[in-house]
Amino acid sequence: MAINRELTSSPVQNKKKKSAVREWFDSILFAVVAATLIRWLFFEAFTIPTPSMENSLLVGDFLFVSKLHYGTRTPKTPLQVPLTHQTIWGTNIPSYSDAIQLPQYRLPGFSEVKRGDVVVFNYPPELQHPVDLKTNYIKRCVALPGDKLEVRDLQVYANGKAEENPARMENEYFVATTTSVNETKVFKENGISEYNAYTESYNDTIPGNDQMGYLVFTTVEIAAKLKTYDFVKSITLVKSSKDISEPMLYPNSSQFKWNRDNYGPITVPKEGVTVQLTPENIALYGPVIKNYEENEGVEVGEKLIKIGGKEITSYTFKQDYYFMMGDNRHNSADSRYWGFVPKDHIVGKAVFVWMSIDPNPTSFFNKIRWNRLFRVIE
Numbered sequence: 001m002a003i004n005r006e007l008t009s010s011p012v013q014n015k016k017k018k019s020a021v022r023e024w025f026d027s028i029l030f031a032v033v034a035a036t037l038i039r040w041l042f043f044e045a046f047t048i049p050t051p052s053m054e055n056s057l058l059v060g061d062f063l064f065v066s067k068l069h070y071g072t073r074t075p076k077t078p079l080q081v082p083l084t085h086q087t088i089w090g091t092n093i094p095s096y097s098d099a100i101q102l103p104q105y106r107l108p109g110f111s112e113v114k115r116g117d118v119v120v121f122n123y124p125p126e127l128q129h130p131v132d133l134k135t136n137y138i139k140r141c142v143a144l145p146g147d148k149l150e151v152r153d154l155q156v157y158a159n160g161k162a163e164e165n166p167a168r169m170e171n172e173y174f175v176a177t178t179t180s181v182n183e184t185k186v187f188k189e190n191g192i193s194e195y196n197a198y199t200e201s202y203n204d205t206i207p208g209n210d211q212m213g214y215l216v217f218t219t220v221e222i223a224a225k226l227k228t229y230d231f232v233k234s235i236t237l238v239k240s241s242k243d244i245s246e247p248m249l250y251p252n253s254s255q256f257k258w259n260r261d262n263y264g265p266i267t268v269p270k271e272g273v274t275v276q277l278t279p280e281n282i283a284l285y286g287p288v289i290k291n292y293e294e295n296e297g298v299e300v301g302e303k304l305i306k307i308g309g310k311e312i313t314s315y316t317f318k319q320d321y322y323f324m325m326g327d328n329r330h331n332s333a334d335s336r337y338w339g340f341v342p343k344d345h346i347v348g349k350a351v352f353v354w355m356s357i358d359p360n361p362t363s364f365f366n367k368i369r370w371n372r373l374f375r376v377i378e
Contacts, residue, residue, distance in 0.1 A: 036082045042072075046063045046065055046120060053118070054217065057327075060359050060369070064350075065348040070113060073104055073344070074103075074104055076102055077100075077133055079098075079099060084096075085133060085136070086129065117141045123135045124339065131344055136347060138350060141324055142335075144158075144320075154237075156325065170327060171220070172329075172331070173226075174236045174238055175216055176236070177231050193217075193360070194331065198211070239261045240261045249263065253283040255279065255283055260329070268323050268340060269340060273317055274317075277313055279303050282301075289305060289307075292342040321342055352374060353374070353377065356372035
């Protein structure tokens with residue numbers, strides 16, 4: 001008797017083993033996807049490139065920034081090379097296309113931005129890039145939506161109340177000396193990274209000064225320590241008087257005679273609040289209405305604003321805004337110079353320093369600042 005048998009092949013036997021190249025490709029793809037999701041949803045690493053936040057944060061600090069605190073933003077620019085920002089690594093080639101721009105939303109977060117928080121945000125005036133691909137800045141929030149902010153004689157006030165100054169905030173001082181200084185020994189060993197020998201080119205900083213010395217950026221405590229040195233004649237806090245006007249400050253209008261040490265009062269825009277468009281308010285809020293509120297056809301003049309060709313006499317803000325300042329108060333390009341930070345530009349809260357590398361170490365063994373590792377940001 002003949003037996004008919006159906007020949008079948010085992011799926012296990014037919015499955016081809018992946019090549020080494022395919023194994024590597026799959027592993028790399030998984031790592032990129034995982035890193036992209038973590039970077040978008042949870043936290044992102046940043047490096048401090050400038051001294052605007054010294055002495056709280058130092059050049060060479062590596063930070064973890066939490067996206068969860070204020071809520072993660074949904075992507076606005078989907079056509080982007082993963083794990084890049086503006087350009088492809090090591091080149092000037094754009095890493096994105098703005099051909100597609102999606103509506104942006106913010107997922108629920110742990111908290112709202114608070115006064116005193118150290119915040120990472122996208123630099124608002126960089127209008128040539130989409131919001132989520134503008135350069136990342138880090139500053140301290142000093143005023144919330146609806147707050148009336150003022151700087152009086154270096155002190156920041158919110159709604160008439162003096163704010164607590166950051167513990168490691170830096171001011172600018174003139175250190176008058178009797179002789180030249182061993183700068184590495186005196187300044188570097190005291191944690192002072194910014195100092196310049198005083199010359200005639202600084203006469204606009206301290207008018208009429210003819211003493212020998214140095215301009216240094218440091219904390220109150222270190223300034224007091226320098227005063228004890230026998231070659232130091234005196235230490236003077238550098239600040240501007242109320243009668244000095246700095247026209248380069250926001251809103252760059254002759255209507256406001258402000259300077260970096262005496263600024264405002266100015267009210268921070270708040271979602272749902274309506275302002276009358278007086279000439280003063282047009283100067284203060286015209287750039288906001290034109291650049292950050294997604295209005296089309298905005299024309300801003302000295303005495304009027306038009307939207308879609310129609311003049312408006314009042315305006316209701318569509319989102320919240322914040323006022324940010326650096327802890328290095330005389331060496332920080334912040335809201336005093338370019339204005340408010342829109343809520344949709346907020347990236348996250350700076351949480352802690354996980355690594356810190358001194359860009360100008362006194363020796364190879366001092367390259368890593370061990371005392372700053374895993375330091376909580378306050």
